[in-house]
Amino acid sequence: MRETHRDVVLVVDDSPETLSFLTEAIERSGATVLVAVAGDLALALVDEITPDVILLDAMMPGMDGFETCRRLKGKRHLAHVPVIFMTGLSETEHIVKGLEAGGVDYVTKPIAPDEILARIRVHLASARAAQSARAALDTTGRTLFAVDRTGAVLWCTPQAARLLAGFGSEPGGALCLPSPGLAWLRACLAGSGAAPLPLSDRDGNAYSFGFIGGTGDEILLRLARDGTASGVERLRERLPVTGREAEVLLWLSRGKSSRDIGEILGLSPRTVTKHLEGIYAKLGVENRTAASIIAARHLQDLD
Numbered sequence: 087m088r089e090t091h092r093d094v095v096l097v098v099d100d101s102p103e104t105l106s107f108l109t110e111a112i113e114r115s116g117a118t119v120l121v122a123v124a125g126d127l128a129l130a131l132v133d134e135i136t137p138d139v140i141l142l143d144a145m146m147p148g149m150d151g152f153e154t155c156r157r158l159k160g161k162r163h164l165a166h167v168p169v170i171f172m173t174g175l176s177e178t179e180h181i182v183k184g185l186e187a188g189g190v191d192y193v194t195k196p197i198a199p200d201e202i203l204a205r206i207r208v209h210l211a212s213a214r215a216a217q218s219a220r221a222a223l224d225t226t227g228r229t230l231f232a233v234d235r236t237g238a239v240l241w242c243t244p245q246a247a248r249l250l251a252g253f254g255s256e257p258g259g260a261l262c263l264p265s266p267g268l269a270w271l272r273a274c275l276a277g278s279g280a281a282p283l284p285l286s287d288r289d290g291n292a293y294s295f296g297f298i299g300g301t302g303d304e305i306l307l308r309l310a311r312d313g314t315a316s317g318v319e320r321l322r323e324r325l326p327v328t329g330r331e332a333e334v335l336l337w338l339s340r341g342k343s344s345r346d347i348g349e350i351l352g353l354s355p356r357t358v359t360k361h362l363e364g365i366y367a368k369l370g371v372e373n374r375t376a377a378s379i380i381a382a383r384h385l386q387d388l389d
Contacts, residue, residue, distance in 0.1 A: 125154030
């Protein structure tokens with residue numbers, strides 16, 4: 087008989103009484119409990135096991151819960167794991183501080199068992215729904231991600247994560263918008279820079295960052311291979327043409343005239359004509375329409 091999935095709850099608290107109380111209550115609900123008595127121990131533990139939800143004491147000696155939460159959220163595999171703060175402090179400033187650090191909710195001590203279990207269920211359901219939606223986007227080839235105003239990645243589809251990793255990350259390993267994109271992001275939010283931003287990754291592959299929209303807290307972006315660069319690369323791979331001929335053929339497939347192609351590529355009309363003649367001969371066609379159809383057939387599944 088296959089074992090049913092058990093949720094994993096990480097409880098981070100320096101109080102033995104709180105740990106004992108929560109462990110008993112959560113295990114009765116059918117979940118597995120992991121325990122850490124300090125922030126640094128929690129950070130080491132999550133590198134071995136990824137919890138489904140984290141209960142975090144706000145006020146601990148040494149590294150407090152707020153700093154622990156920030157470091158936890160800096161780990162890519164924990165970006166979508168909900169963190170619920172536990173605190174005896176009910177002042178608004180501490181509640182806000184916890185939410186700003188990456189928490190999704192808070193409970194005040196003494197903790198009522200039914201309340202904490204209900205909050206765990208709600209946030210687990212929300213996190214899984216969000217993950218399912220992102221996975222669905224990923225299966226359709228959507229490379230979407232969201233950042234805050236500093237460029238830190240809040241969430242991303244798996245494919246977007248793989249592409250973003252090619253641009254580097256913050257010292258802690260967290261994904262972030264490449265630094266040249268920060269000025270572009272500010273221009274987009276100001277309403278004056280929504281045109282896609284072309285950037286190359288560490289291997290020289292060309293991509294474009296597109297602005298979709300969002301609120302002040304979550305800005306939705308799209309990352310895609312640069313259409314022109316990937317189109318030229320595709321034509322060179324699949325057709326017996328040179329790099330320059332691939333560029334001419336790409337713009338031909340987009341309906342550009344010989345004069346337009348010359349202006350785009352910095353070529354004279356006569357040079358464009360010579361390239362076209364070479365393309366026709368290599369493809370075994372007699373005119374631009376036939377060559378354009380062949381090119382379009384090979385480009386149709388690109389973004």
